[in-house]
Amino acid sequence: MLKKIPIELMVWAGALLFLACTKTSGMSHSSLCPLHLLGFDWCPGCGLGRSIRYMLHGDPIRSFGQHWFGIPALFILIYRIIHLLNNFLINLYNSTQFQHGKRHTS
Numbered sequence: 001m002l003k004k005i006p007i008e009l010m011v012w013a014g015a016l017l018f019l020a021c022t023k024t025s026g027m028s029h030s031s032l033c034p035l036h037l038l039g040f041d042w043c044p045g046c047g048l049g050r051s052i053r054y055m056l057h058g059d060p061i062r063s064f065g066q067h068w069f070g071i072p073a074l075f076i077l078i079y080r081i082i083h084l085l086n087n088f089l090i091n092l093y094n095s096t097q098f099q100h101g102k103r104h105t106s
Contacts, residue, residue: 009084012077019053024062048073 035043044067051070054063063070 006084006088009081009088012081012084016052016056016074016077016081019049020056022053024054024057024059052077 033043033046036046047067048070051063051066052074054060054066055071055074060071
């Protein structure tokens with residue numbers, strides 16, 4: 001039986017893919033942020049998302065201008081995605097080997 005892909009892996013990879021595919025031009029953006037919906041112009045979470053988006057589009061200056069932690073956060077997320085993917089593939093490989101009778105325990 002194949003293991004399911006971890007939800008955390010899908011969330012982080014999907015979020016980075018979404019940010020990489022969205023436009024960086026213009027000041028307006030759609031948001032589910034409660035602070036943004038209440039009319040506040042600045043939110044640390046929104047700034048972090050915009051910062052990561054600018055970095056994914058190759059603009060480190062604007063990225064840093066949106067939120068100073070965006071660049072380190074991007075690297076932390078990439079590390080986490082690689083770690084989760086690695087664990088998933090190891091578990092998948094081990095379960096496949098076990099199913100085919102190739103894994104012997106002593």
